[in-house]
Amino acid sequence: MTIKIYGVPISTCTARATACLYEKGVDFELVLINFFGGEHKQPAFLSKNPFGQIPALEDGDLTLFESRAITAYVAEKFKEPGTDLIRHNNLKEAALVKVWIQVESQSFDPAITPIVLEYVLAPMKGKTADQAVIDANLVKLEKVLDVYESRLSSTKYLAGDFYSLADLHHYPYTHYFMTTPWASLVNDRPHVKAWWEDISSRPSYKKMAEAIASG
Amino acid sequence: MTIKIYGVPISTCTARATACLYEKGVDFELVLINFFGGEHKQPAFLSKNPFGQIPALEDGDLTLFESRAITAYVAEKFKEPGTDLIRHNNLKEAALVKVWIQVESQSFDPAITPIVLEYVLAPMKGKTADQAVIDANLVKLEKVLDVYESRLSSTKYLAGDFYSLADLHHYPYTHYFMTTPWASLVNDRPHVKAWWEDISSRPSYKKMAEAIASG
Secondary structure, three states: OOEEEEEOOOOHHHHHHHHHHHHHOOOEEEEEOOOOOOHHHOHHHHOOOOOOOOOEEEEOOEEEEOHHHHHHHHHHHOOOOOOOOOOOOOHHHHHHHHHHHHHHHHHHHHHHHHHHHHHHHHHHOOOOOOHHHHHHHHHHHHHHHHHHHHHOOOOOOOOOOOOOHHHHOOHHHHHHHOOOOOOHHHHOOHHHHHHHHHHOOOHHHHHHHHHHHOO | OOEEEEEOOOOHHHHHHHHHHHHOOOOEEEEEOOOOOOHHHOHHHHOOOOOOOOOEEEEOOEEEEOHHHHHHHHHHHOOOOOOOOOOOOOHHHHHHHHHHHHHHHHHHHHHHHHHHHHHHHHHHOOOOOOHHHHHHHHHHHHHHHHHHHHHOOOOOOOOOOOOOHHHHOOHHHHHHHOOOOOOHHHHOOHHHHHHHHHHOOOHHHHHHHHHHHHO
């Protein structure tokens, strides 16, 4: 049975889920939700995710939501063949993947999300971006990227010298962020820049970017 | 070799990590950090966690940070014997644990944390609690708890009819929240109340609460 993802390609969280499916080469069907029409707040979708947020995944009789739970499920179910995104055969490496997945979720995401929402999403909704919000979060993001620069000077990827789900989780917001005037925050840090160029050259990233571009 | 946790008992994130160790019956040594003296911002601790946040875990030559990564590591390393907190033998149940771990992290925590920080921590630092912050987050928390009430009317615990890491992750902030004037948000929702009474009666919760009380 084909896995279904309910969402829209331009959604960062939908993109995080689909990028993982692309990375593992898993076929799936994208079921489009009328996001700007509020379909995700209607009962049919709320039965899949009671919080009314995209994406949701259906795999047979299993329904999941939260993009990082969806990627973790996909990475576990399809851990072989191909790149093992969770290092399931190595307890220590698997633990470091978990650490950097949390760093993305707890430190990187809270800083980069408001910037992208203000700069990219506010104009799409006919609103003016709030520069004060952007500025405050640029300061936070710089501090996070300083830690990344140090980390990536000793390991090629965040969790170690191996690409993992922790890296993949950075795809969607960084993709949008690199279209803003503040891409220099990434490009001025040589190890962060090299890391971003590496992971954004992967086929899974390119497929995600194409899907976003197609709207 | 004994696992070391660097932190302080009254810290919510330290408490989340130690609660998991209590739950699995794993001996550990709590290495006290002079939190109010800023020891976690000094080089010795930054070498364990470059973000300068407690707790950190050391297990032999492995150093981890981020409380939810620490619990996931402990739950994986010690999945047997005792309660399997991650349902490692059941892909679907394991996926639902991941979903509700994300819900705690992405929806519950961002609402309850500012309330607890303002009501409990601000006075400890000689500051006045910001009631506007508390009020805004009480509204958010109510919405989250409405979803929990619905969920817990069909399953005994968040991920299903089994206690899991998703439930345990709620211990520390809810522990503090129940000391605030707004504990009725939990107590007025019968299924949330029953769930909280159930999980807060577990020995792991009681040990955590005793450690917090001992300061």
